[in-house]
Amino acid sequence: MSLLELDDVSVTYRIADGDVPAVRGVSLSLAAGEALGVVGESGSGKSTLAMSLLRLLPRDAQVTGRIMLDGEDVLAMKWGRLRAVRWAEASIVFQGAQHGLNPVQRIGDQVAEPLLVHGLATSDKARSRVTELLSQVGLPAWRARSYPHELSGGQRQRVMIAMALACSPRLIVADEPTTALDVMVQAQVLTLIRDLVAAQDIALLMISHDLSVLADVCDRLAVMYAGRVVEAGPSYDVFHDAAHPYSRALAAAFPTVGDPASRRAPRGLGGDPPDPMDLPPGCAFQPRCPVAVDECATEDVLLRPAGERRTAACVHVGVPAEETTR
Amino acid sequence: MNSVAWTRRRRAFGRFWAAYRAEKAGMAGLVVLVVAVGMAVTAPLFIDESVTSVVNGTGERLAPPSLDDPLGTDESGRSILLMIWWGARTSLLIGFLAALLSMVIGTVFGISAGHFRGWLGAVLMRITDWFLVLPSLVTALVLAAILGGSTWTIIIAIGVTSWASTARLIRAQTLAVEARPYIERSTALGAGHWHITTRHVLPNVAPLLLASTTLEVASAIVTESTLAFLGVSANKTSWGTMLRASYDWGAATSGAWWYILVPGLCIVTVVMAFTLCGRALEKVLNPRLRRAAA
Amino acid sequence: MSLLEARDLRVEFASRGRRARAVDGVNLAVGAGEIVALVGESGCGKTTLARTLLGLERPTAGTVLYDGKPMSYRARDLKGYRREVQLVLQDPTGSLNPRHTVYEAVAEGPRIHGLPDEERVVADALARAGLRPPERFFLRYPHELSGGQRQRVVIAGALALDPKVLVADEPVASLDASVRGEILALLLRLRDDLGLSALVVTHDLGLAWNIADRVAVMYLGRIVESGTVEQVLTAPRHPYTQALLSVLPESPERVVLSGEPPDPTRIPGGCRFHPRCQTLASGAADEVATRCRTEPLTILPASPDPNVACHYALARQPP
Numbered sequence: 001m002s003l004l005e006l007d008d009v010s011v012t013y014r015i016a017d018g019d020v021p022a023v024r025g026v027s028l029s030l031a032a033g034e035a036l037g038v039v040g041e042s043g044s045g046k047s048t049l050a051m052s053l054l055r056l057l058p059r060d061a062q063v064t065g066r067i068m069l070d071g072e073d074v075l076a077m078k079w080g081r082l083r084a085v086r087w088a089e090a091s092i093v094f095q096g097a098q099h100g101l102n103p104v105q106r107i108g109d110q111v112a113e114p115l116l117v118h119g120l121a122t123s124d125k126a127r128s129r130v131t132e133l134l135s136q137v138g139l140p141a142w143r144a145r146s147y148p149h150e151l152s153g154g155q156r157q158r159v160m161i162a163m164a165l166a167c168s169p170r171l172i173v174a175d176e177p178t179t180a181l182d183v184m185v186q187a188q189v190l191t192l193i194r195d196l197v198a199a200q201d202i203a204l205l206m207i208s209h210d211l212s213v214l215a216d217v218c219d220r221l222a223v224m225y226a227g228r229v230v231e232a233g234p235s236y237d238v239f240h241d242a243a244h245p246y247s248r249a250l251a252a253a254f255p256t257v258g259d260p261a262s263r264r265a266p267r268g269l270g271g272d273p274p275d276p277m278d279l280p281p282g283c284a285f286q287p288r289c290p291v292a293v294d295e296c297a298t299e300d301v302l303l304r305p306a307g308e309r310r311t312a313a314c315v316h317v318g319v320p321a322e323e324t325t326r
Numbered sequence: 327m328n329s330v331a332w333t334r335r336r337r338a339f340g341r342f343w344a345a346y347r348a349e350k351a352g353m354a355g356l357v358v359l360v361v362a363v364g365m366a367v368t369a370p371l372f373i374d375e376s377v378t379s380v381v382n383g384t385g386e387r388l389a390p391p392s393l394d395d396p397l398g399t400d401e402s403g404r405s406i407l408l409m410i411w412w413g414a415r416t417s418l419l420i421g422f423l424a425a426l427l428s429m430v431i432g433t434v435f436g437i438s439a440g441h442f443r444g445w446l447g448a449v450l451m452r453i454t455d456w457f458l459v460l461p462s463l464v465t466a467l468v469l470a471a472i473l474g475g476s477t478w479t480i481i482i483a484i485g486v487t488s489w490a491s492t493a494r495l496i497r498a499q500t501l502a503v504e505a506r507p508y509i510e511r512s513t514a515l516g517a518g519h520w521h522i523t524t525r526h527v528l529p530n531v532a533p534l535l536l537a538s539t540t541l542e543v544a545s546a547i548v549t550e551s552t553l554a555f556l557g558v559s560a561n562k563t564s565w566g567t568m569l570r571a572s573y574d575w576g577a578a579t580s581g582a583w584w585y586i587l588v589p590g591l592c593i594v595t596v597v598m599a600f601t602l603c604g605r606a607l608e609k610v611l612n613p614r615l616r617r618a619a620a
Numbered sequence: 621m622s623l624l625e626a627r628d629l630r631v632e633f634a635s636r637g638r639r640a641r642a643v644d645g646v647n648l649a650v651g652a653g654e655i656v657a658l659v660g661e662s663g664c665g666k667t668t669l670a671r672t673l674l675g676l677e678r679p680t681a682g683t684v685l686y687d688g689k690p691m692s693y694r695a696r697d698l699k700g701y702r703r704e705v706q707l708v709l710q711d712p713t714g715s716l717n718p719r720h721t722v723y724e725a726v727a728e729g730p731r732i733h734g735l736p737d738e739e740r741v742v743a744d745a746l747a748r749a750g751l752r753p754p755e756r757f758f759l760r761y762p763h764e765l766s767g768g769q770r771q772r773v774v775i776a777g778a779l780a781l782d783p784k785v786l787v788a789d790e791p792v793a794s795l796d797a798s799v800r801g802e803i804l805a806l807l808l809r810l811r812d813d814l815g816l817s818a819l820v821v822t823h824d825l826g827l828a829w830n831i832a833d834r835v836a837v838m839y840l841g842r843i844v845e846s847g848t849v850e851q852v853l854t855a856p857r858h859p860y861t862q863a864l865l866s867v868l869p870e871s872p873e874r875v876v877l878s879g880e881p882p883d884p885t886r887i888p889g890g891c892r893f894h895p896r897c898q899t900l901a902s903g904a905a906d907e908v909a910t911r912c913r914t915e916p917l918t919i920l921p922a923s924p925d926p927n928v929a930c931h932y933a934l935a936r937q938p939p
Binding site (some may be wrong): 040043070160182183184185186188191208209211212213215216230246249252253254256257258259262263264266267268269270272273277288306322 | 660717766768769796797798799800802803804805808823824825826827828829830831843849850851853854863864865867868869870874876878880
Binding site (some may be wrong): 334517518 | 674698704709714729759872
């Protein structure tokens with residue numbers, strides 16, 4: 001049974017100029033202990049999707065569909081239950097830890113906060129749990145008395161991870177956890193995330209724009225474009241042998257050092273990621289697609305099977321499937 | 327090329343105007359100001375300086391409002407209404423020009439202090455701090471007394487003593503603007519001090535400056551009235567001099583309420599109008615304030 | 621003959637009461653029509669080095685030479701220098717004044733230098749940067765453009781002065797992955813069509829592989845390895861380069877260095893990388909271990925031959 005199941009989730013923002021469909025009919029599933037990577041660029045809707053899992057979106061966002069967390073629909077939860085679920089069952093590691101931490105509170109207090117809020121520990125017990133958490137992320141115990149500005153970017157990100165682990169959740173959503181970090185620090189943080197998640201059998205949903213990072217850390221990948229999942233499957237397959245032309249282009253944007261094919265041959269797509277308020281008719285990727293055919297401009301394409309446990313939303317892939325595919 | 331640029335500017339102004347129109351308080355202030363300035367500017371078409379001449383006082387002395395003199399008369403029989411009308415010119419002129427002077431000095435000091443680091447910036451800031459600490463009213467009094475009592479000396483006295491807070495504001499904004507990458511790009515393109523301060527910093531501080539100046543005019547009118555009340559004024563009639571005269575001639579004790587109330591109300595109304603406009607300008611030009619209020 | 625050269629360059633800052641040696645002895649040369657990648661993590665001094673080469677920062681010691689002549693910091697000479705060496709910054713959104721139209725942004729350089737025929741220069745620059753037809757973009761504002769288009773405007777602004785060298789600081793780091801290729805291809809095309817040289821500062825080794833001819837790896841203010849991209853990125857000799865390459869997603873064996881680079885006020889003695897060096901830690905470098913800890917390495921020359929600043933690597937070199 002999957003721990004997290006998204007069933008035809010759509011998120012629309014209502015703003016003054018009209019409706020913005022940030023996420024359009026996304027279906028995903030994640031089993032306990034599994035790592036799923038969601039990759040996309042600006043306007044793909046990936047961050048919106050991440051925030052919707054715990055209903056952290058602003059009030060002008062309309063969410064439809066079902067988000068089943070361990071059998072319960074998050075969207076139907078009452079406020080009290082939602083608050084209990086937030087952090088205790090599913091937590092988030094936010095991006096850009098410079099803004100995720102309160103600059104005038106000590107690290108220890110911030111890591112202890114979810115414990116105290118959820119009544120999982122008294123203040124004394126909390127202190128020992130904080131020490132335990134800090135050591136799990138590779139920080140010495142005395143760091144609990146530091147302020148965020150005294151830590152480096154990598155250390156702050158570790159604190160964010162410690163906070164996310166505080167209430168022993170079953171699911172962690174990591175939203176761009178290593179953007180803005182150096183490659184070596186990024187490698188450290190990703191290794192840490194992967195080890196912790198494996199050791200504690202936590203499900204991981206990692207969001208990033210960096211396909212190569214996700215391909216390394218996650219078991220499965222879902223590629224998002226213009227609010228939809230356009231490809232999903234085992235990460236090795238999606239990265240090396242993508243079925244959807246967008247995934248192929250993304251993979252090509254991260255050249256393998258040492259591969260003569262990418263030497264002095266940077267590959268990218270023309271055009272820009274689409275504006276969610278102004279989506280083209282038919283397939284949203286068609287204006288930039290190198291292999292588009294006539295029907296792509298008029299007929300929208302949904303996910304269809306593309307191999308062993310793989311799906312892709314492209315006319316060039318197999319035949320259309322009926323109803324929902326994963 | 328230029329004509330299309332003008333179209334864009336007109337369209338931008340149109341958007342600004344639409345946003346300003348939505349500010350009811352600002353519109354009220356604007357209406358009052360238009361009326362006041364209109365009155366001041368058109369005054370010579372109806373009356374002239376002679377309404378202030380003591381010799382021409384036609385009504386009875388200190389007469390309450392009546393049909394002949396709707397706002398009463400003063401101690402020389404002059405019509406309060408006509409004096410107010412004529413006095414508006416002096417009050418508003420001094421207010422505007424003093425604020426303009428204050429703004430110019432403040433901007434030059436502020437931008438220079440923010441742009442030039444090192445000892446030059448430090449020296450400019452210390453000068454600004456000095457002027458900030460000076461009791462402006464007392465200094466203005468002294469200056470006006472030394473320089474004599476013409477309109478221009480009053481303008482200078484007010485302008486020279488009230489620029490420091492604007493300068494601090496502008497300096498802070500200059501520092502913020504200069505921290506942005508496009509300033510570094512400009513330097514890398516070969517820009518000198520003049521180019522950076524006029525083409526980048528000035529347009530970015532302009533909204534702040536505009537709002538600040540509007541409020542400064544209000545403050546200058548009050549200062550002018552205060553100076554006049556304290557006896558240091560231009561020899562022309564203004565609302566402040568009328569207040570002074572009402573005090574000198576014991577209007578309060580003799581029950582001539584119109585003599586005190588009318589000039590006083592005029593000052594308060596115009597100052598309030600400027601303040602409302604200034605606040606509305608701030609809100610319109612700084613979108614963050616708008617969203618917070620919404 | 622090199623076009624832009626740093627000779628024995630040192631740049632120091634006062635930081636928290638100590639001296640931070642951001643650039644601590646660097647020889648680097650960029651030849652005509654060459655793209656050199658300057659690679660390193662944050663804090664290694666690569667951005668400071670780039671800014672010093674642009675004249676935005678004064679060196680504490682050493683010289684910057686352009687076309688063989690040392691750079692003069694007098695205002696008029698600096699202004700003339702700007703026509704030869706131009707800058708492309710990382711964040712295209714911050715690099716453009718939001719109140720200026722695209723035309724004004726690109727025309728800024730020509731206006732400062734009083735170049736004639738401004739409109740044609742601007743149109744040319746925009747076209748060369750890939751924004752066609754240029755007239756369509758004249759009156760747009762930066763916030764109406766996408767990230768890739770904004771970066772092209774910044775590049776056009778630099779091209780408007782017809783420089784010989786572009787210094788690009790993380791030119792594609794803020795852009796979407798699918799858009800990067802286009803901007804990188806643009807830089808390559810400018811090199812091919814106009815003979816433009818470029819010094820690209822980046823932390824992204826994939827970028828270096830994509831477009832650079834030579835690469836220099838920087839650590840804590842010094843260049844620790846340099847050479848052609850093929851040599852350095854397929855057969856790295858310095859342990860730091862090896863570690864950087866090993867954490868790339870496709871690599872077989874991952875070497876994740878512990879800790880972070882120390883800050884430039886506390887540069888370790890001996891080889892500045894030795895506290896984190898995986899080769900030293902593994903015991904493979906025992907013959908030179910004492911030298912690693914105590915003997916500093918000489919500053920690498922700017923020559924195009926492969927160079928490495930490592931006792932272990934040098935000891936294993938054939939004589």
